[in-house]
Amino acid sequence: MEQEIREHLRDPVYIYAVAHALGEREPISGLTDPVVVDHLDLLHENGFQHYLASSRNVHELAGESATRTLSSVDATQIGAVVYATNSPSENVTHSQDGWAFLRAASLRGVPLTVVGGNGCGNLAIALRTARNAVQAEGLSSALVVTTDRVTSGSRFEDSGSIILSDGAASCVVGPTLRGPGFRLLGVSTAVKAELGGSASLMAMARVIRTGIHRAVENLRRTVPGGAGPFRLLVTGNYGLTTRRMFSTLCGFDLSETYAPLVADIGHCFSADLLISLAELEKESLLRHGDRLLLLATSPQSWSLIAVEYVVADRPDGRTPDESPLVIT
Structure with a gap:
């Protein structure tokens, strides 16, 4: 057993x-x-x-x-x-x-x-x-x-x-898939439950940086092939300033960060990331083999979810196209 x-x-x-x-x-x-x-x-x-x-x-x-x-x-x-x-x-x-x-x-x-x-x-x-x-x-x-x-x-x-x-x-x-979906490669969470409501912006920034870096390191140890390369970082529907900070901390350029519905729907709590995955599929922006890094956060916890886009039963049997994914 x-x-x-x-x-x-x-x-x-x-x-x-x-x-x-x-x-x-x-x-x-x-x-x-x-x-x-x-x-x-x-x-x-x-x-x-x-x-x-x-x-x-x-x-x-x-x-x-x-x-x-x-x-x-x-x-x-x-x-x-x-x-x-x-x-x-x-x-x-x-x-x-x-x-x-x-x-x-x-x-x-x-x-x-x-x-x-x-x-x-x-x-x-x-x-x-x-x-x-x-x-x-x-x-x-x-x-x-x-x-x-x-x-x-x-x-x-x-x-x-x-x-x-x-x-x-x-x-x-x-455990099985027919058609399109995402292979779940790994989940890594870091928590720092010590910030009070009166914490300064500088103290908050230090804790966020430490938490995300720890989550990245944990992911590198657990994900097949390490923590990369990833085509996109998918974040919650945060403001531009926050997304820019998260991109930098996770090692991405802002142009490689995906949160397309900020203006249209605001921040839907923890539903944001699944909504964005559905949007990527709907807009046909993914190819078989694309790896994505999802960042799920709260004020005192930071999680990374690594996934790989998979189209099961591909009729052509071709190797995934590794050319850069361009989001417009």
């Missing part, structure tokens, strides 16, 4: 059937929140134009996204659900919110794990949890869904100077 588990842990795992469900798009200039009004010029300078608002509970947004994901796979093969949120529905526990999601997604009998604790970086721990379940337990597949919305307070987030949006994203994680 032990040998069997070891063999499973060496098997490849793939991410596919990515989908999302988002709130309604509204211009940030229409918000009357005084905090947003005070920072409107800064938000515009950083590329934000719109945000997404929904009156639905997060489990309902998650249910819609999951239904779209499951429409393209055999839902009876889903052996586990990993549900990630930083903002459960009002007046319920995280567990109750997860159970409501299972009902909304018609997955009432599937084992559920609710994860959190990494804020807008929750996707990384959700993928790690799903990967581990698939590999260690030999599951046919697991469903990952991340969902959040603003229920109180301001939509302006001082950390990164961003505008928060409501939305959910989902995918399937499994």
Whole structure:
């Protein structure tokens, strides 16, 4: 049995059937929140134009996204659900919110794990949890869904100077793939839970730099072929200044950093990265063999997710084209 588990842990795992469900798009200039009004010029300078608002509970947004994901796979093969949120529905526990999601997604009998604790970086721990379940337990597949919305307070987030949006994203994680998807090469997380609300900008910058560098080093030790080369760094929908800093810390030029929907949808918490993967596929910007580095962050945790784009059952059998990927 032990040998069997070891063999499973060496098997490849793939991410596919990515989908999302988002709130309604509204211009940030229409918000009357005084905090947003005070920072409107800064938000515009950083590329934000719109945000997404929904009156639905997060489990309902998650249910819609999951239904779209499951429409393209055999839902009876889903052996586990990993549900990630930083903002459960009002007046319920995280567990109750997860159970409501299972009902909304018609997955009432599937084992559920609710994860959190990494804020807008929750996707990384959700993928790690799903990967581990698939590999260690030999599951046919697991469903990952991340969902959040603003229920109180301001939509302006001082950390990164961003505008928060409501939305959910989902995918399937499994050991086999037909058609396009992403091989999950590795996940690396660094945490530094020591910053208080009164920390200076210089102290925050030092902690962020140390955290990202540690995550990069961890990834180099665990990813097949090391931590590169990668065609693109995919970040959350942060402002231009923050994305420039993250690009430098991860060893990329800003032109190699992908976050195409900053202006259109704002920052959808930990759903941003899956939404961007779906956008890359929709725009046909990926080729078989392209490696991507995803950066999932919160104010005190930094995760790197390494993936490789794979088109299974390629009819031509050609070696992937290694020419530079140009994003316009």
